[in-house]
Amino acid sequence: MTPDEQRSKAKRFLELHHAPAILKLPNAWDVVSAKIFQLEGYQAIATTSAGVAATLGYPDGQRMSLDESTQVTKRLADCIDLPISADIEAGYADDVEGVVRTARITLEAGAVGINLEDSSSCDVHGVLMETPAMVQRVAGIRMMADEIGIPLVINARTDVYLTCETNSPEILRETISRANAYRAAGADCIFIPDSGILDEKILIELVREIDAPLNVIVDAHLPSIPRLEEIGIARISMGPRPMRAVLARLRIIARELMQQGTCDAMTEETMSYAQVNSLFER
Amino acid sequence: MTPDEQRSKAKRFLELHHAPAILKLPNAWDVVSAKIFQLEGYQAIATTSAGVAATLGYPDGQRMSLDESTQVTKRLADCIDLPISADIEAGYADDVEGVVRTARITLEAGAVGINLEDSSSCDVHGVLMETPAMVQRVAGIRMMADEIGIPLVINARTDVYLTCETNSPEILRETISRANAYRAAGADCIFIPDSGILDEKILIELVREIDAPLNVIVDAHLPSIPRLEEIGIARISMGPRPMRAVLARLRIIARELMQQGTCDAMTEETMSYAQVNSLFER
Numbered sequence: 422m423t424p425d426e427q428r429s430k431a432k433r434f435l436e437l438h439h440a441p442a443i444l445k446l447p448n449a450w451d452v453v454s455a456k457i458f459q460l461e462g463y464q465a466i467a468t469t470s471a472g473v474a475a476t477l478g479y480p481d482g483q484r485m486s487l488d489e490s491t492q493v494t495k496r497l498a499d500c501i502d503l504p505i506s507a508d509i510e511a512g513y514a515d516d517v518e519g520v521v522r523t524a525r526i527t528l529e530a531g532a533v534g535i536n537l538e539d540s541s542s543c544d545v546h547g548v549l550m551e552t553p554a555m556v557q558r559v560a561g562i563r564m565m566a567d568e569i570g571i572p573l574v575i576n577a578r579t580d581v582y583l584t585c586e587t588n589s590p591e592i593l594r595e596t597i598s599r600a601n602a603y604r605a606a607g608a609d610c611i612f613i614p615d616s617g618i619l620d621e622k623i624l625i626e627l628v629r630e631i632d633a634p635l636n637v638i639v640d641a642h643l644p645s646i647p648r649l650e651e652i653g654i655a656r657i658s659m660g661p662r663p664m665r666a667v668l669a670r671l672r673i674i675a676r677e678l679m680q681q682g683t684c685d686a687m688t689e690e691t692m693s694y695a696q697v698n699s700l701f702e703r
Numbered sequence: 704m705t706p707d708e709q710r711s712k713a714k715r716f717l718e719l720h721h722a723p724a725i726l727k728l729p730n731a732w733d734v735v736s737a738k739i740f741q742l743e744g745y746q747a748i749a750t751t752s753a754g755v756a757a758t759l760g761y762p763d764g765q766r767m768s769l770d771e772s773t774q775v776t777k778r779l780a781d782c783i784d785l786p787i788s789a790d791i792e793a794g795y796a797d798d799v800e801g802v803v804r805t806a807r808i809t810l811e812a813g814a815v816g817i818n819l820e821d822s823s824s825c826d827v828h829g830v831l832m833e834t835p836a837m838v839q840r841v842a843g844i845r846m847m848a849d850e851i852g853i854p855l856v857i858n859a860r861t862d863v864y865l866t867c868e869t870n871s872p873e874i875l876r877e878t879i880s881r882a883n884a885y886r887a888a889g890a891d892c893i894f895i896p897d898s899g900i901l902d903e904k905i906l907i908e909l910v911r912e913i914d915a916p917l918n919v920i921v922d923a924h925l926p927s928i929p930r931l932e933e934i935g936i937a938r939i940s941m942g943p944r945p946m947r948a949v950l951a952r953l954r955i956i957a958r959e960l961m962q963q964g965t966c967d968a969m970t971e972e973t974m975s976y977a978q979v980n981s982l983f984e985r
Binding site: 447453454457460471474477500648650659661663664665667671673674675679681688 | 727734736738739740743757758760761762781922923927928932943944946948949950953954955957960961963964969972973974975979980981982984
């Protein structure tokens, strides 16, 4: 990918955040999962840190190395002809300089977007950093990308709802305050994941009060994607949920073969050998 | 893993081929898929070349590099406390020396078993090599493993049924002849994959005429695993079928989110975030 190609891919990815249609951004964990999403018409691909870590034998939360994570990002960027956004968690460093370096390495690997979170771990019990610390990180990455000349799409994630696991006016105010600060520092999109707390009423409030495209994770407790689009959410992602769902399917297949000695679950719903191979034709 | 640990793992794996119970050997493509099989009680793990290749962005058939394939084998051997058998396809080389080198690299990566096939590609249109060429490869690998002192379990695969895609007495005779030659050269198990031709009658004939443990791929056109055990099959594997099935599931999830904007398929059958992370606790 030439710098010009990467630049236009980044621009295209940014435009998708401002289009009338909600951006449906699926989270892949390897090349073939990304290819399946591409086959179904998605226009950009994000990574899931939890999913990538699991394929490599690690729990989520910066336990794999930056190098291992970056290799997967690079492979996706090399193999998939769509904008790739990489989940760099909390930046794999404790200081601004280190986090900016991580973002630069990720950009150099071919990503045109990043997710950066403001808690020390994506575990639900992670610790939120102070707002200025995250603001400096976002601003530093923006400056780095401007210098390189690629409009890297920074998706700044605030984990207020994730780490507090509660719903109150204070939590809502803290989320809005952080979101607007991150936006002012140069974030292109604000990502607000939750574990079952957000509802339509809160989302409408967030859309009204935050001056940036908003990203939430699609899940059963939230409105459907068409409704999220109506209330003004700009981007939905899926996090590790698709991977967790296919692992559950694999477990059912494995259990049936072990316990019954039959292969109904494995054969009733499948792609052919030729179909899978054809995903990689160039 | 110390040499003694690897030796005892290899012995244990070989014993499973001679136990009264059929060996159910699942084919994984990354660490988390192997962990799911381990969770369901499987006692050893094999790789699927097609599956590993797909995660890395390649079609099947030695299109990924030996180094890429070996890295996955090593990661599995490092992360999974079960015997690991690696699919080395046709040995990633054109001569005996090169194939033996591939087997040695695979052994050094931590595998205690290998699959080696006698066609130039695992594509159904692959070309069978002459019997003596495969015999020399098997014998060379046996000698290498003996020198190192690890009883590497050689699963010699004959692709007569796969490449001919027909059923005749000649095909059956050719399969039996090759199998016994490979066994005499040092193979521990004979693998006879097919694409829908084998049936119980042929399998009974193969068990009677081949002087080695036999491995077939479980599939809907074959008897159930308990029946395969009764007729004397020693080992069943799954090839890329579990991966192909979970890719089909991923495609259903992706399509529903894209077309309906809902996530029923993603949420109705899933593992929790904590469950997946707990697979990697040491």
